[in-house]
Amino acid sequence: MAYRALAYRSRAVHFLSLNIRGVGLMASFRRVTSHPSPLSFQFNGQNAPLGSLFSTMTSHGRGNLNMGEAEESYGFDPANEAQFVEEAQFVEEAQFAEESQFADEAQFVEEAQFAEEAQFADEAQFSEFGRDERQELAEPATHSKKSKKRKKKWKKSNSSSSRSSSSRGIDPNDTTVYPTTSELAHKILRKTWGFDEFRPRQEEAISRLIHGGSAVTVFPTGGGKSLVFQIPALAFDEYDESMGQKKGGVSIVVSPLLALVKDQVEALQKRDVKAAAIDSTQTRESVLNTYDLLRKGELKLLYCAPERLNNEGFVETMRHTRIRLIAVDEAHCISEWGQAFRPDYLKVARFVKEMKAERVLCLTATATPKVCEDILKGFGVPESGLFKTPSYRENLQLLAEPFDTIQDKLPKLVDFLNSNPGSSIVYVTTQKQTETVAQALSAAGVMAMHYHAGMDKDERGLAQDQFMSRNDLTIVATIAFGMGIDKPDIRNIIHYDFPRSLEGYSQEIGRAGRDGLPSKCMLYLCGEDWSQREVFCRLGLPSKKNVDDLLRSLFSSNEEAQAGDVIEASLYEQSKTHDIKENTLNLLYSQLELRFELLRAITPKYSKYRFVPSDAFASLIGTDEDPIAGIILEDMKKRSKSRGKIRSVDVDQLSQDHGIKREEIVLRIQSWSDQGLIESKPGGVVQRYRLRKPFPKDEADIQALIDKAYEQMEHREIDDLKRSKKVIKLITSPECIALGLAKHFGDEGSVGEKGCGKCQFCITGEPLVMSDPTTKRTPVDHNRLLAILNACSVRDDPRLLAKVAFGISSPRIMKGKYGGRNPIFGSMADCDFDELVEEFTKCCAPAEG
Structure with a gap:
């Protein structure tokens, strides 16, 4: 059973979430039926064949639906998907990881430089902002005095930050000439951060934003991008007062990097700035407190991940909030021409337009002219709003060395690190490499530690803390390491394997020498590494037959579904059934949403909860008289035959068997987790999509869609290969490496026609020659x-x-x-x-x- 698809029809404007019932009788498919509740669904008797992988259920009209009672608490953190599966699935995943030396990095291929920041996939861990507020926005069918009172309270308390009636969103044809300086910005810079001067082009962008314009900033790593949105967010109220305008509202920061967000929020709070984040690491209490600040109009900066914008509750909340600015970090991800294209960024652009945000700021460290053009167009920012500083830094020496075999690299690495002391990062491709290379360096007398996303959180934290506090440590890491790390005295960056793209190379070397002192960036070029790189580039493209099978199953099994219906899918199960990797499935569904406009992603949910009880759990819970707690405990006893301390609860099954709303079961489990009685690991992520129009039924239309979808997937593989080959071309061309890199980003004027004078080519006058494996292939035997x-x-x-x-x-x-x-x-x-x-x-x- 690959997945289930359940559909119901909603004609309400603000459906936030619903309890869903479905049908299906397959050996590996659990029947999902309704339970006694105020929900009045009516079947139309036209379900898809039970033997199919998709099942459809439809309810016409709202009937006696009480939206308040239908409210559901969904939790979702795809980053933990590996933790969610049942015991047998864990074993199977472990076997899969051993299938290839590259398998442990498979999850990172699609996501470029965020690849290992697995935590960036963010969705609501708890209900969006509490039961009461969610009922109000859902416009419940029952209009009690209490609910009316709550609704009035929301409007009154939020009146200071209500949406400006004059807000019309971003104007791509804005020809206003904005001031390039701002005394207010200088005042905030001195008072809040203690700095006297801005970095190049910072003030121009900040001033434009304060005065009402939108902007795109392309500043290199360490170029001070965060201040460009933080200062305006603090300046808006004072500027409004000076202009006699209504103040209030919140600035939203969309970033995929949880670790960076956490650091920024903590730093802002220490400066008495009202800032918060909503992500999968927050407690329920923290989330509710954040929404309370938002309701009162006190919150100035709200951080979230791109995936948050799939959450209907969050989107509806923002519709009722004045949004002064939306800052979009890593904005190059909107461009299909970029090395890190993520469809969710197209959804961010859609969100900016739908919310009619007053301003938008797009930030990135690396962007070619074509990518800049895509960002401007995608977010509707006029060209006058582009602020770009050169990526070239004079204090960085770009070096490279060729090797005939992979084994030849390690002795050279030891010599290089001994000859160039100081904090260093060695970038490798796989998690296993980080450990083996770090061990080899340690054995050779080099102080080294390893870092990758598969490590325990405490281990990663220790490695990072050691690196930050010392100046003699080498970290061997995957690309997960370095994002958001503000260490000015990194002396060496070594690419042990050549990087995936020039964009990635530029970002990673940009972490060296932020203090302005001379630093070295070494790249090892070996033909044998190309085979590994090609594996990564080709990892995501499935066979066309598999894509054809999946889409035809989806369409045929939901042929009765109409606009407004909701379908559910487990990408984990689909991946196994159709032999399509989950990242690729996400891209495919994004095509259905953004290119073909067939559906729209909404709030996902968990189907299972796995947890480890504490020593105090049994004694304390044994006295709990709540009948729901008793039902959960009884179910745990039935499942206690499983090995170890891990317990599991199938929320949907319990809901079905006992007629309990699944949200009540979820909230009970979460309350135990909040009390520290259990360590909860929710799982079985189920993606949910609301149909925008019926799926195609005509054979010609279906085949045309499949052809177009697969063609785009093929182009993605080809583009990945081309980007990797551009790295080889840069290092092996008879030209200054720094100049060639600058040309790629359209700022060759920053280097000069004669080159940098100190890179590998400028020193030797000869291009590097790469060994044969990249250019010669063995004929098929x-x-x-x-x-x-x-x-x-x-x-x-x-x-x-x-x-x-x-x-x-x-x-x-x-x-x-x-x-x-x-x-x-x-x-x-x-x-x-x-x-x-x-x-x-x-x-x-x-x-x-």
């Missing part, structure tokens, strides 16, 4: 091809066979045991991947006649 065909029974997917031969794992390869230690896995990695696909296609073609 039909004996090795036959060995794979004899060992692998698959004949319906030539691309899968090519992946086996090349050493690229997938759910189906893992399940069939064709990966990992199987000798056929990666046995033809020296061949051209496209040629392998072509040859296996011939082998899979049906015989003529």
Whole structure:
């Protein structure tokens, strides 16, 4: 069973969340039925066949629906998806991780430089802002005196920050000439931060924002981007008073980096700035306190992740709030031309328009002219609002060294670090590499530690704290390390493997020498590394047949669904069933939402809760007279045969079996967690989408959509390969490396025609030569091809066979045991991947006649 899709029709304008019922009878599919509640759903008797992977349920009209009682507390943090699955699934995931030396990094391929910041995937861990407020915004069917009183209270308390009637959103044709200086900005800079001067172009952008304009800033790493939105957020009230205008409102900061957000919020709060974040790390009490500050009009800066904008409750709250500014960090992610394209950023641009935000600020450290153009267009900012400073820094020396084999690199790394003391970061590709290289450095007498997203939180914190407090430590890390770290005296950045893109390279070397002192950036170039890089580039593209199967199942099984209906999907289950990686599935659903406008992502939910009880849990809970607690405990006892201390609760199943609203079960579990009685790990993430129009039914329309969707997926793979090859071209070209990098970002004037005078090329006058594996491939050997065909029974997917031969794992390869230690896995990695696909296609073609 890949996933379920449940649909109901809503004709209400502000449906925030509902209890959903569904049907389905499959061995691996749990029946979901309704329970006694005030909800009055009526079946239309036209459900999809039960044997399909999707089931549809429809309810016409609102009936006696009480939106207040239908309110649901959803929790969602996709970053923890690995923690959510049942015991058997954990084992299976562990096996999958062993299938390939690259599998442990698979989750990072799609997300570029945020890749390992797995925590950035953020959704409501608790109800959006408490039961009362959510009822008000939902416009419940029952209009009691109490609910009217609450509604009046919200409007009154929020009146100071209500949306300005004159706010019309961002004007892309704005020709206003804004002041380039601001005494108010200087005043706040001195009073709140203790600085006397702005960095280049900071004041121009800040002044434009204070006076009502929107902006895009492209400042290099360490260029002071955060002050560009923090100062205006504090200046708006005083500016409004000076102009005789109504003050109030909040500035929203959209950022995918939880660690960075946490640091910024804490730093602002220490400066007595009313700032807060809503993300998956917050407690229920913290979330409710944040909404209380928002309601009172006291909150100045509210941080959230891009995925938060899928949450209907959050969006509805913002509709009732005056939004002075939306600051969008890592804004280059909106561009399909960029190395870190994320469809959720297109949703951020949509959110800015829908909320009619008064201003928008887009921030990024790296952007080519084409990416800048996409940001301006996507967010509706006029070209006059672009503020850009050169990425070139004179104190950085860009070095490179070629190697014939991977084994040759380690001795050179030891020599380099011994010859260039100081805080250093060595970037590698996989988590396993961080550990092995760090161990080898330590054995050679170099003070080294490793860092990657798979480490325990406390271990990561220790490594980061040690790095920040010392000047003799080398951190061997994946690209997770360095984002948001404000350490000015990093002396060396070493790319042990060549980076994925020039954008990534620029950001990572930008972490060195922020104090202005000379620093070195070394890149090791080895032809053997290309095979690993190509695996990453090709990891996400599934076979067209699999995409075809998934979309046709979706459309046919929901052929009765109409606009307003809601479907649910477990991407984890879909991934296993259709052999499509979860990141790729997210991109595919984003196409359905943003390109084909068939659906819209809404608040996801958990289906299961796994937790570890504390020692005090049994004694304290044993005296709990709440019948819901008793039902949960009884269910735990039935499941206690599972190994270890881990307990699990299937919320949907309990809700169905006992006629209890699932939100009451969730809130009870969360209350235990808040009291420290359990360590809760909710899971079984279920994505939810509201249909904007019926799915296509005509065969020609369906096939055209599948063709277009897959074509875009193919282009993504091709673009990834091109971006990686541009790194090789930069280092091997007969040209100053710094100048070539500056040209890529459109600011070659910052280097000069003669070059930097100190990079690898400028010193030697000769370009580096990369070893043969990148340019020469072994012709396909039909004996090795036959060995794979004899060992692998698959004949319906030539691309899968090519992946086996090349050493690229997938759910189906893992399940069939064709990966990992199987000798056929990666046995033809020296061949051209496209040629392998072509040859296996011939082998899979049906015989003529």
